[in-house]
Amino acid sequence: MDACVLKFGGTSLQDISRIKEIGKRIIKYKKLGKSPVVVVSAMNKTTDELIRMSKEFSLHPDKRELDLMLSTGEQVSASLLAIYLKAKGYKAISFNAFQLPIITDSDFGRAKILSVNVDKIKKHLEMDYIVVITGYQGVVNDTRNITTLGRGGSDTTALAMTLSLGLKSCEIFTDVDGVFTADPEMIPEAQKLNTISYEEMLELAGGGARVMHPRAVLLAQKNDIVIHVKNSFHNNPGTLIKNKQDINKSIVTGVTYTSNEARVSFEKIPVSEHKDYLSRIFRMIAEEEVNINLIAKNHSGDFADLSFAVEKSDLIRLVHLIKLLSQEIRARRVVFDTDFSRVTIIGSGMKNCPGVAFKMFSALQEKQIQIHMISTSDIKVSVFVDNKDLFTAVKAVHEKFELSKGPYRGDLGSTKQAFTS
Amino acid sequence: MDACVLKFGGTSLQDISRIKEIGKRIIKYKKLGKSPVVVVSAMNKTTDELIRMSKEFSLHPDKRELDLMLSTGEQVSASLLAIYLKAKGYKAISFNAFQLPIITDSDFGRAKILSVNVDKIKKHLEMDYIVVITGYQGVVNDTRNITTLGRGGSDTTALAMTLSLGLKSCEIFTDVDGVFTADPEMIPEAQKLNTISYEEMLELAGGGARVMHPRAVLLAQKNDIVIHVKNSFHNNPGTLIKNKQDINKSIVTGVTYTSNEARVSFEKIPVSEHKDYLSRIFRMIAEEEVNINLIAKNHSGDFADLSFAVEKSDLIRLVHLIKLLSQEIRARRVVFDTDFSRVTIIGSGMKNCPGVAFKMFSALQEKQIQIHMISTSDIKVSVFVDNKDLFTAVKAVHEKFELSKGPYRGDLGSTKQAFTS
Numbered sequence: 001m002d003a004c005v006l007k008f009g010g011t012s013l014q015d016i017s018r019i020k021e022i023g024k025r026i027i028k029y030k031k032l033g034k035s036p037v038v039v040v041s042a043m044n045k046t047t048d049e050l051i052r053m054s055k056e057f058s059l060h061p062d063k064r065e066l067d068l069m070l071s072t073g074e075q076v077s078a079s080l081l082a083i084y085l086k087a088k089g090y091k092a093i094s095f096n097a098f099q100l101p102i103i104t105d106s107d108f109g110r111a112k113i114l115s116v117n118v119d120k121i122k123k124h125l126e127m128d129y130i131v132v133i134t135g136y137q138g139v140v141n142d143t144r145n146i147t148t149l150g151r152g153g154s155d156t157t158a159l160a161m162t163l164s165l166g167l168k169s170c171e172i173f174t175d176v177d178g179v180f181t182a183d184p185e186m187i188p189e190a191q192k193l194n195t196i197s198y199e200e201m202l203e204l205a206g207g208g209a210r211v212m213h214p215r216a217v218l219l220a221q222k223n224d225i226v227i228h229v230k231n232s233f234h235n236n237p238g239t240l241i242k243n244k245q246d247i248n249k250s251i252v253t254g255v256t257y258t259s260n261e262a263r264v265s266f267e268k269i270p271v272s273e274h275k276d277y278l279s280r281i282f283r284m285i286a287e288e289e290v291n292i293n294l295i296a297k298n299h300s301g302d303f304a305d306l307s308f309a310v311e312k313s314d315l316i317r318l319v320h321l322i323k324l325l326s327q328e329i330r331a332r333r334v335v336f337d338t339d340f341s342r343v344t345i346i347g348s349g350m351k352n353c354p355g356v357a358f359k360m361f362s363a364l365q366e367k368q369i370q371i372h373m374i375s376t377s378d379i380k381v382s383v384f385v386d387n388k389d390l391f392t393a394v395k396a397v398h399e400k401f402e403l404s405k406g407p408y409r410g411d412l413g414s415t416k417q418a419f420t421s
Numbered sequence: 422m423d424a425c426v427l428k429f430g431g432t433s434l435q436d437i438s439r440i441k442e443i444g445k446r447i448i449k450y451k452k453l454g455k456s457p458v459v460v461v462s463a464m465n466k467t468t469d470e471l472i473r474m475s476k477e478f479s480l481h482p483d484k485r486e487l488d489l490m491l492s493t494g495e496q497v498s499a500s501l502l503a504i505y506l507k508a509k510g511y512k513a514i515s516f517n518a519f520q521l522p523i524i525t526d527s528d529f530g531r532a533k534i535l536s537v538n539v540d541k542i543k544k545h546l547e548m549d550y551i552v553v554i555t556g557y558q559g560v561v562n563d564t565r566n567i568t569t570l571g572r573g574g575s576d577t578t579a580l581a582m583t584l585s586l587g588l589k590s591c592e593i594f595t596d597v598d599g600v601f602t603a604d605p606e607m608i609p610e611a612q613k614l615n616t617i618s619y620e621e622m623l624e625l626a627g628g629g630a631r632v633m634h635p636r637a638v639l640l641a642q643k644n645d646i647v648i649h650v651k652n653s654f655h656n657n658p659g660t661l662i663k664n665k666q667d668i669n670k671s672i673v674t675g676v677t678y679t680s681n682e683a684r685v686s687f688e689k690i691p692v693s694e695h696k697d698y699l700s701r702i703f704r705m706i707a708e709e710e711v712n713i714n715l716i717a718k719n720h721s722g723d724f725a726d727l728s729f730a731v732e733k734s735d736l737i738r739l740v741h742l743i744k745l746l747s748q749e750i751r752a753r754r755v756v757f758d759t760d761f762s763r764v765t766i767i768g769s770g771m772k773n774c775p776g777v778a779f780k781m782f783s784a785l786q787e788k789q790i791q792i793h794m795i796s797t798s799d800i801k802v803s804v805f806v807d808n809k810d811l812f813t814a815v816k817a818v819h820e821k822f823e824l825s826k827g828p829y830r831g832d833l834g835s836t837k838q839a840f841t842s
Contacts, residue, residue, distance in 0.1 A: 016477045053501060056437045058508035065507070065515060069500035072493035079490035080474060086486070087479035094486060098519060099565045144520045 001125055005170035007039040007158035012173050012232035013077045014044035023084040026130060030090060035125040039135045039158040040081060042073025063108035067148045074134035082132045093124055094132040097139045104138030104147045111138055111147035116164040133161060152213020159219040168225060173232035178239030179211050181254040181403035182394060189404035197244035197348045200253050203380040207344030208258035249349035250407030251356055255397045259390055261340040262315040264322060265307040268332035272302050277329045284321055290314040294375040312338050341390040344382040345397060351378045363400035367392050422546055426591035428460040428579035433594050433653035434498045435465035444505040447551060451511060456546040460556045460579040461502060463494025484529035488569045495555035503553045514545055515553040518560045525559030525568045532559055532568035537585040573634020580640040589646060594653035599660030600632050602675040602824035607815060610825035618665035618769045621674050624801040628765030629679035670770035671828030672777055676818045680811055682761040683736040685743060686728040689753035693723050698750045705742055711735040715796040733759050762811040765803040766818060772799045784821035788813050
C-alpha cells in the first residue's frame with residue numbers, strides 16, 4: 001500500500017466538469033499503484049455564498065452556527081467526488097471530520113487540530129478504496145460541535161493527514177503552477193521556483209503571497225514533510241517546499257507584496273508620564289485580535305514617536321480606541337495613513353549577505369520611490385511604499401536581483417552595508 | 422417549560438426573506454411563554470440541485486454518499502435560522518442528527534429512526550434556548566454513517582421528536598392551509614377540513630395527497646399524537662389530524678387522486694400448469710421494490726386473468742422482467758396500459774354505509790366515465806379511470822357528495838348496495 005495525500009482547493013472544484021477532471025487525475029494515481037487519500041475544499045464560491053446569506057441576518061453571525069453551516073461545503077464536494085470515482089468503477093468513500101474523527105479545540109472559525117484518527121482511512125485503503133476527506137473542518141470531542149480551521153484550513157487538514165498517516169510528503173493542487181519569484185500576474189517575467197524552504201515560504205505568505213497558508217507550512221516544517229505545490233489544470237511539475245538544508249540557498253528567492261496596509265503614528269508621547277505606554281497600546285491591539293505587520297519607534301529626549309502598521313481592514317475597528325488611548329497617554333497627536341503597500345524580498349541565504357538591503361533600497365531610489373518604513377528579519381526585508389508606487393517597486397526589485405533568471409545567488413559586489421533586525 | 426415542536430418544510434424556507442418570516446413566527450411562540458423545538462427541512466430546491474449534480478456522474482449515485490451530501494441541506498437552513506434568532510436577541514442553537522444523536526438503521530435513502538436522544542434539547546430548553554433541529558436525517562450508531570429518511574422525512578423527524586420529548590401534539594407548517602376535501606388547485610370549491618382521522622389521512626396520502634407523509638402519520642397514530650397542519654404564510658387555523666374516536670365520523674371526508682398509474686394485465690394464465698404463478702409474479706415485483714396500488718384477479722375454467730396497478734415510473738423497470746415471466750408461466754399475452762388515473766374517496770364512517778360506492782359510481786356514470794378497476798378498503802373506494810377523465814371524475818364525485826359544504830355525513834337514502842374489500 002503506497003498511500004499519498006492529494007489536496008484540491010476550491011478553484012480545482014468549481015463545477016461538475018472540474019470535479020470530473022480532478023477525478024480523472026486521481027484515477028491516474030490509482031492506476032500507478034498509489035493509494036490516494038484526497039483532501040477537498042468546498043466548491044469555489046460555496047463558502048462565500050453561505051457567509052453572504054448569514055450576513056443578511058447578522059454582521060457577526062454566531063460562530064458556532066457559522067462553522068456548522070460552512071462545514072457543509074466540503075461535504076458536498078467530497079461526496080460528489082466519491083460518487084464520480086465510484087461511477088467510474090473504483091471503490092471510493094468520503095469521510096467528514098466527525099466520522100474519522102478529526103478532533104480540534106473549540107476555537108470556532110480558526111480551530112486547531114488536536115488529533116486525527118486514521119483507522120478508517122487505513123482500513124479502507126487496505127480494502128483498495130480511494131478515500132476522500134473533507135478539508136477545513138474538525139469536531140470538538142465532548143460537545144460534538146463542528147469547527148472550521150480558518151483560511152487555508154484544507155491545507156492544514158492535508159498536512160495533518162500526511163503526518164498522521166506517517167507519510168513524508170503531500171501534494172497540494174491549486175490554480176497556479178507553483179511558487180514564483182514574484183506574482184506572475186503582476187510581473188510576467190517571474191520565474192517558477194523548483195524548490196523553496198519552509199522559512200522562505202512562511203515569509204512569502206506573511207508578505208502577501210497566497211499560495212500556501214502559514215499554518216500548514218509550519219506543520220510541514222515541524223515534521224519535515226515535503227509539500228509539492230502544483231497546478232491542478234495540467235501535469236507540469238510545481239514547487240517543492242522543503243527543509244532549508246536540502247536547498248542550495250539563494251540570497252533572494254522572491255519578491256512579494258501586500259497593498260492594504262495602514263499606518264498608525266503616535267507623535268511625541270511624553271514617556272516619563274506614561275512609562276507603560278507601549279504595553280497599553282499593544283495590549284489594546286492584542287485584545288482586538290489585530291495582527292501588527294511592523295513596529296517602528298523613535299526616542300528623543302522625553303518624547304517617543306511610535307508607528308505601527310496593520311491591515312487597512314483592521315484599522316476601522318481600532319480608530320476609536322486609538323484616539324482615546326492617544327489622549328490618555330497624552331501623545332501630541334496621532335496620525336492615520338491608509339495608502340501603503342508593503343514590498344518584501346525573501347531569501348534564506350540573505351542572512352550572511354548584508355548588501356542585500358542596500359541593493360533593494362537602491363533599486364527603489366533609482367525609481368524615486370519613497371520608503372516610509374522598513375522591517376527586516378534574518379531572511380526578509382520589507383519596505384513600505386505608497387500604493388501608487390507598488391507596481392514600479394516590485395518590478396524594480398525583481399529586475400535588480402535578476403529574478404527573471406531564477407533565484408538570486410550572487411554577486412553583491414563590494415557594497416557591504418549591514419542591517420539588523 | 423412548555424415545549425412545543427414546530428416543523429417547517431422547504432417551501433417555508435425557500436429564501437432569506439422566508440427564513441426571516443419563519444423566525445418571527447417562532448419568536449411569537451417564545452413570547453407566549455412556549456419553548457420551541459423547531460425541525461427544519463432543506464431550503465426549497467437545495468435537495469433537488471444536489472441530486473441533479475450527483476446524477477451528472479451517475480444515474481444511480483452511491484447511496485451512502487448521496488445521503489451524506491443531501492444531509493447538508495438541512496444543516497444550512499438550521500444554522501441560518503439559529504443565526505437569525507440569535508441576531509434578534511434570542512438564545513438559539515441548532516443540532517444535527519449526529520450531535521443529538523438521532524440514531525437510524527443503515528437503509529440509506531429511507532432509513533428508519535431507532536432512537537432520539539433529547540438530552541441536549543431538554544438541557545438547552547431549560548437554559549431558555551430556542552432549539553433548531555435538522556429534519557430528514559439520522560446517523561448510524563456504529564459506523565457514524567449519515568442517513569436520510571426519504572420523502573417526508575422531516576415530518577417523521579418532527580413526530581419522533583414530539584414523541585421523545587413526551588409531548589402530545591406538534592405543528593407542521595406547510596404551504597397550504599391544511600387538508601382539504603379535494604385538491605384546492607383542481608377543485609376551487611374544496612373545503613378545508615378542521616379535523617381528519619389518522620386512518621383517513623393515511624388513505625388520503627396513499628391516494629395521492631401530499632400534505633403529510635404516511636410514515637409520520639403512522640408514528641402519530643401509534644402514539645396518539647395530534648398533528649396540527651397549518652399554513653406557514655399566515656395565521657389561520659389549519660387541520661388537526663387526530664384519533665378517530667375523537668372525531669364526528671363522516672362518510673366521505675374527501676376525494677383525492679393520482680395521475681401516474683400504469684396497469685399490467687396477464688391474460689389467460691394456464692393455472693394448472695403454474696400453480697405458483699401468483700407468488701412468482703409478486704415476488705419478482707417485491708424484489709424490484711415496487712409498490713402495487715391494486716390487484717384484480719379473474720378466474721374462469723383453467724385460466725386466470727390477473728391485473729395490477731403500479732406507478733408509471735416504476736413500470737419501466739418491470740417491463741422486461743414481466744415479459745420474461747409471462748412467457749415462463751405461459752400467459753396468452755401480457756398488456757401494459759399507462760394512461761390511468763386513480764380517484765379515491767375517503768371517510769372513516771364509510772364502513773357502515775354500503776351505499777357510498779354506488780353513489781360514487783353513479784356520479785362517474787352520469788358523466789360517461791369508464792371505470793377500469795376498483796379497489797376498496799374499510800374507509801376508501803378507489804377507481805381507475807382514463808387520464809383524460811381525471812378532472813371530470815374528481816369534480817363529479819366532489820359535487821355528488823356535496824363536499825364543498827364540508828365532509829359528507831348523510832343521507833344515502835334507501836339505495837343499499839354492499840361492497841366488500
